[in-house]
Amino acid sequence: MQSLPIPQSIVGESLELRPLEATDFDSLYSVASDPLVWAQHPSPMRYQESVFREWFKEALASQCALVVLDRSNNQVVGSSRYYEFDEGKREVAIGYTFLARAKWGGGTNKELKDLMLTYAFQLVDTVWFHVDSQNIRSQRAMEKIGGRLSHRATRQLIDRTQEYLLYKIEKPSHSE
Numbered sequence: 001m002q003s004l005p006i007p008q009s010i011v012g013e014s015l016e017l018r019p020l021e022a023t024d025f026d027s028l029y030s031v032a033s034d035p036l037v038w039a040q041h042p043s044p045m046r047y048q049e050s051v052f053r054e055w056f057k058e059a060l061a062s063q064c065a066l067v068v069l070d071r072s073n074n075q076v077v078g079s080s081r082y083y084e085f086d087e088g089k090r091e092v093a094i095g096y097t098f099l100a101r102a103k104w105g106g107g108t109n110k111e112l113k114d115l116m117l118t119y120a121f122q123l124v125d126t127v128w129f130h131v132d133s134q135n136i137r138s139q140r141a142m143e144k145i146g147g148r149l150s151h152r153a154t155r156q157l158i159d160r161t162q163e164y165l166l167y168k169i170e171k172p173s174h175s176e
Contacts, residue, residue, distance in 0.1 A: 037098050090124045
């Protein structure tokens with residue numbers, strides 16, 4: 001599967017997004033090492049360095065992972081990723097998002113998703129979000145940014161079956 005081409009920088013009011021680099025491991029792990037970040041996540045042990053290291057390796061290999069920087073102090077505050085890009089269907093998914101707890105409940109997630117959606121809609125018409133059915137915090141966040149629940153699906157993981165919800169946001173038409 002081809003990957004969505006990503007720019008060197010996407011700059012917003014308080015955030016900057018840039019491609020993930022190998023040198024980002026320590027600063028990103030300092031965010032990811034908080035067990036509460038992963039409490040409702042399908043991989044609740046990702047706060048452990050060995051588990052996070054595997055995630056980080058996959059994120060780098062994807063070539064679509066982004067680091068989220070707080071522009072006020074240039075600190076890494078999280079990560080997100082584009083995946084499942086389908087040029088023919090003009091679709092992409094956004095996910096693998098996590099933010100430092102200090103950034104929860106404010107406007108950071110909304111700004112992050114707005115920046116990612118604005119960029120994606122230059123290349124696609126539909127953006128999908130896969131949210132674990134148990135992750136209430138992410139479901140609420142999807143509703144806040146305008147995601148519409150499309151359908152439910154399941155996938156078999158090594159140790160269990162995961163049910164997840166698929167939300168979508170479609171490119172606004174010029175008449176809106």
